[in-house]
Amino acid sequence: MIEKTLQDWDPDLIVLAGYLKKIPDSVVDYYKDRIINIHPSLLPKYGGKGFYGRNVHKAIIEAGDPFSGCTVHFVNSEYDRGSIIQQKKIPVFSADTPDSLAKRVLKEEHKLLPKVINQLIQ
Numbered sequence: 001m002i003e004k005t006l007q008d009w010d011p012d013l014i015v016l017a018g019y020l021k022k023i024p025d026s027v028v029d030y031y032k033d034r035i036i037n038i039h040p041s042l043l044p045k046y047g048g049k050g051f052y053g054r055n056v057h058k059a060i061i062e063a064g065d066p067f068s069g070c071t072v073h074f075v076n077s078e079y080d081r082g083s084i085i086q087q088k089k090i091p092v093f094s095a096d097t098p099d100s101l102a103k104r105v106l107k108e109e110h111k112l113l114p115k116v117i118n119q120l121i122q
Contacts, residue, residue, distance in 0.1 A: 003027060013120055016075065017113060020052055025077050035075040036120070038113045040105045042087055043071040047080030057098040057105070068092050068101055070109045072116040085120075088112045 006014070006027060016023075016037040028035060039047055039056075045065070046056045060068050069089040074082035088108045092101060 006031070013117070014075075015113070015117060017109075022079065023075055028075060028077050033074055036072055036085065036116065037075050037080075037082070038109050039071045039073065039080050040068075040102065040109065041071065042067065042069045042089060043073060043080055043084060047071075049079050051080070054098045054102060057101040060092060061096055061098060061101060066092055068105055070105055070112055072112055086112060086116050 002024065003026065011031075012034065014031055014035040016035065019037070023035065039051075040053070041047060041051070041056050041060065046059050051059065057068070067089050068091075069087055071087045072085045073080065074085065076082040088111070090104055090108060096104075
């Protein structure tokens with residue numbers, strides 16, 4: 001289904017934001033370096049299957065990492081392993097909870113993703 005839709009639309013860039021399913025390898029191969037995703041951590045840390053949403057922020061706090069942030073990356077056949085395009089780093093505060101950290105990271109995601117999209121389409 002996704003292949004047919006993409007074939008009909010013929011996009012120059014595919015932007016994933018909050019999409020949690022694996023993209024078929026045939027699509028990733030055909031649209032190489034034209035599919036991007038945003039992830040709520042500083043990849044390669046806290047990426048991969050199962051690391052999404054609150055899970056990411058909880059793991060960062062439990063690990064005692066002093067920084068978090070978000071990453072825009074190209075999509076390849078492995079979860080969150082494509083080449084990094086750009087990242088935004090933010091401090092993790094001692095009073096942070098997974099929810100408070102998520103809220104601050106999301107604000108940065110809303111700035112970073114449009115910025116990267118604009119750069120890629122220029």
